[in-house]
Amino acid sequence: MRAFAELLDRLSLTASRNAKLVLLRDHFANAPDPDRGWALAALTGDLTFDAAKPAFIRKAVEARMDPVLFGWSYDYVGDLAETVALVWPARPGANREPELSEVVDALRGASRAEVQRLIEGWLDALDATGRWALLKLMTGGLRIGVSARLAKTAVAAMGQVEVAEVEEVWHALSPPYDDLFAWLEGRSERPTADAPGRFRPVMLAQAIDEAIDFGKLDPDDYAAEWKWDGIRVQAVSEGGVRRLYTRTGDDISRTFPDVIAALDFEGALDGELLVLREGGMASFADLQQRLNRKSVNDKMLADFPAGVRAYDLLSDGGEDLRALPFAQRRARLEAFVGALNTSRIDLSPVQTFATWEELAELRRQPPPGDPTLAEGLMLKRWDSVYEAGRPKGPWFKWKRDPFLIDAVLMYAQRGHGKRSSFYSDYTFGVWTEAVDGSRTLTPVGKAYFGFTDEELKEIDKYVRDHTVDRYGPVRAVRADVRHGLVFEVAFEGLQRSTRHKSGVAMRFPRISRIRWDKPSGEADELATLERMLEQMEGR
Amino acid sequence: MIRPESLLCPKPEGLYCAPGDFFVDPVSPVARAVITHGHADHARAGHGVVIATPETLAIMAERYGADFAGSVQPLAYGESVSRDGVQVTLVPAGHVLGSAQAVVAWKGLTMVVSGDYKRRRDPTCPPFEPVPCDVFISEATFGSPVFRHPDDGHEIAKLLRSVEQFPDRAHMVGAYALGKAQRIIRLLREAGWERTIYVHGALERLNHLYERHGIALGPLAPATSTAKQDFAGQIIIAPPGALADRWSRRFPDPVSAFASGWMQVRARARQRGVELPLVISDHADWDELTATIDELRPGELWITHGREEALMRWAQLHDIKARALALVGYEDETED
Ligand SMILES: [Zn+2]
Ligand SMILES: [Zn+2]
Numbered sequence: 103m104r105a106f107a108e109l110l111d112r113l114s115l116t117a118s119r120n121a122k123l124v125l126l127r128d129h130f131a132n133a134p135d136p137d138r139g140w141a142l143a144a145l146t147g148d149l150t151f152d153a154a155k156p157a158f159i160r161k162a163v164e165a166r167m168d169p170v171l172f173g174w175s176y177d178y179v180g181d182l183a184e185t186v187a188l189v190w191p192a193r194p195g196a197n198r199e200p201e202l203s204e205v206v207d208a209l210r211g212a213s214r215a216e217v218q219r220l221i222e223g224w225l226d227a228l229d230a231t232g233r234w235a236l237l238k239l240m241t242g243g244l245r246i247g248v249s250a251r252l253a254k255t256a257v258a259a260m261g262q263v264e265v266a267e268v269e270e271v272w273h274a275l276s277p278p279y280d281d282l283f284a285w286l287e288g289r290s291e292r293p294t295a296d297a298p299g300r301f302r303p304v305m306l307a308q309a310i311d312e313a314i315d316f317g318k319l320d321p322d323d324y325a326a327e328w329k330w331d332g333i334r335v336q337a338v339s340e341g342g343v344r345r346l347y348t349r350t351g352d353d354i355s356r357t358f359p360d361v362i363a364a365l366d367f368e369g370a371l372d373g374e375l376l377v378l379r380e381g382g383m384a385s386f387a388d389l390q391q392r393l394n395r396k397s398v399n400d401k402m403l404a405d406f407p408a409g410v411r412a413y414d415l416l417s418d419g420g421e422d423l424r425a426l427p428f429a430q431r432r433a434r435l436e437a438f439v440g441a442l443n444t445s446r447i448d449l450s451p452v453q454t455f456a457t458w459e460e461l462a463e464l465r466r467q468p469p470p471g472d473p474t475l476a477e478g479l480m481l482k483r484w485d486s487v488y489e490a491g492r493p494k495g496p497w498f499k500w501k502r503d504p505f506l507i508d509a510v511l512m513y514a515q516r517g518h519g520k521r522s523s524f525y526s527d528y529t530f531g532v533w534t535e536a537v538d539g540s541r542t543l544t545p546v547g548k549a550y551f552g553f554t555d556e557e558l559k560e561i562d563k564y565v566r567d568h569t570v571d572r573y574g575p576v577r578a579v580r581a582d583v584r585h586g587l588v589f590e591v592a593f594e595g596l597q598r599s600t601r602h603k604s605g606v607a608m609r610f611p612r613i614s615r616i617r618w619d620k621p622s623g624e625a626d627e628l629a630t631l632e633r634m635l636e637q638m639e640g641r
Numbered sequence: 642m643i644r645p646e647s648l649l650c651p652k653p654e655g656l657y658c659a660p661g662d663f664f665v666d667p668v669s670p671v672a673r674a675v676i677t678h679g680h681a682d683h684a685r686a687g688h689g690v691v692i693a694t695p696e697t698l699a700i701m702a703e704r705y706g707a708d709f710a711g712s713v714q715p716l717a718y719g720e721s722v723s724r725d726g727v728q729v730t731l732v733p734a735g736h737v738l739g740s741a742q743a744v745v746a747w748k749g750l751t752m753v754v755s756g757d758y759k760r761r762r763d764p765t766c767p768p769f770e771p772v773p774c775d776v777f778i779s780e781a782t783f784g785s786p787v788f789r790h791p792d793d794g795h796e797i798a799k800l801l802r803s804v805e806q807f808p809d810r811a812h813m814v815g816a817y818a819l820g821k822a823q824r825i826i827r828l829l830r831e832a833g834w835e836r837t838i839y840v841h842g843a844l845e846r847l848n849h850l851y852e853r854h855g856i857a858l859g860p861l862a863p864a865t866s867t868a869k870q871d872f873a874g875q876i877i878i879a880p881p882g883a884l885a886d887r888w889s890r891r892f893p894d895p896v897s898a899f900a901s902g903w904m905q906v907r908a909r910a911r912q913r914g915v916e917l918p919l920v921i922s923d924h925a926d927w928d929e930l931t932a933t934i935d936e937l938r939p940g941e942l943w944i945t946h947g948r949e950e951a952l953m954r955w956a957q958l959h960d961i962k963a964r965a966l967a968l969v970g971y972e973d974e975t976e977d
Binding site: 108112114115116117118121124125128167168170171172174175178179180181184185188189229230516523574575 | 785786787788789791799803806807885886887889890894896905906907908910911912914915916917918950951954955958
């Protein structure tokens, strides 16, 4: 338990992805079986208990100390698990620190009454960090900024294999993953990956570099199709097992029972999850209504019907198609989808074009209907096999040009990790005009800086020299009609939002240029964004 | 029996002893001052006569210059000075080099002004000595049950393990210039870290002073080399303010560590962007505060500064008469 607790402790304060990977990799390499397997399960979300409720823990601590002192402590710390971990008045005695596997075994097997007694003993034996980790584990939700994907990447790094290999076998495994570690340490064969309904690691596209790539590519070698603005999924139905996975292998079947019900086939489809109404797709904002929900109700299902627009066919009636060229897979896909009897699965059409100029025109001026909601185009070599990861060359994505506005820097905040000594996270605003003609800035978005160190230093200096107020790590920067720093902000789309004061939220905003030359008063108005939004909705 | 308030009472300048006509740790210039220790909020320049341990006087001279007071009266641990029937004795407080409790006795009444103190071992100063008294005057910087400092050896091991795990990164430890920095260096040496430790310029003079007082710090070097990569795998000690400052940019992808009792609370660490909190404090934690009061069982407990609310509640539950003086001007030194 101690090693696991110290791992969680470090992860909870580590911002850099690389540093997290080092911490995780070292833990998986050094912790014994089965503790490390349970640690992996806890991090991937494959380990949950309902044995300990926060109310019980609070009662247990208040039985041991003055409730008034506890209440003040809780007010100060603000997190129940952390407060209890810190204040717990341990009873001295022959307490031995439990191993993680002992805790897991007990929580999975014991009755509620037994568990409560055990928990008090464990809290007595552990130090504050151990208690914190135990309570986080028991009450669910580690919330330490580690995704399932990152944990799997670290395991793969430990075994020096690609993460796709781990993902491929993942759904055939169960905690504490003894077989996985045995394989990664070269002590046994790769675990079998042919369980029905399993996830296949996804093939991803490189972003195209217009200036370089088109000169080298022959349009005859490539198929083009729209890149739909939903989320990439894999829909599998094999031997009665039906699953819907995200592109990182997270199982989202429970959130989309309507899609699962429509998987009336034997095979594995690659496609885009969308809200589909009468054969047409709805905006990403509609799909968002369905994402990240634990439970779904009938009204949700009726108002936001989900479906899959198919890109590729990975398996057909038990036959693995991934080694076939795209041209053949595409032909199989068209026949496969054509034979289905559902409106929830349709085909992403291939676009015909003769030259790159012709395709560029299509991208610039999508025809009315769904293509206006596409993120851009995908290019796939007709002869490409379906290969996990992001190989260079066979597939490209060619995103639509971003939307651009000029906004004024309002607040700056220190970054994380390497950037923690720079003001590198920025909140920017655009102008709104009051009835009396006065103009004020309304924040419309936040982005961090993505350019050279030199430019970062210049902005950092600007922020320090023009600070007008401070709130903790945030500085307010002078910004009015005559003074202020203008950023050109690029973004992929706009949505209405009640959470933002401006009423709009940007998708993927980033700072594309610093406009040292532009007077702040000439930055864009909120009305410009509202017009863009109306155009997008009207399309 | 004399009322304790007639011997010591709180005034805007600090605790005042009327029969002896002196203040303890006054926050503004006074004619006569007894100074418990060298931290800036307790030891200020500009007093007429200063009574303190020789070490504290040396620290004040180093910080403020030789003319920091009209005159000085060194008082070694265990020695006493009397004036108008009031006897003052300085006794180790275990806080930093030279730190002392002021034991004030008059007409059979004994009051102990503890200043800042801690109860655990510190390789840079002698341990706190409990003195039986009628009134114990305590700080309460960490006067909440959430503050329970772990063993410092455990925290140092955490730092050394991180250095091993991230050999390409520099480890930058924020530590207050007087006391904490030298204690961290000593603890690192005890843990077997024999390599050069790099230090921020603001620590150099106090490091030398500690060495002159017999506290060997081992090989140190200024953290001013220009080659970034030279600092990979090294430990650098700097005042807390330098952690998030431009100063830190000279180091390769630094791991920011901060040695402070406040680091016990995760949100505090997060707020300051600290990646590796080291819970090492020169103040008594909750268990030390309550154990000390329990051990001394004073007739009255007075609390000078810090989080007195919880300690007042604890005293009430334990039938100890307590009073919060709410003295202003003392802040915890790590809260820069
Ligand atoms: Zn102090
Ligand atoms: Zn103090």
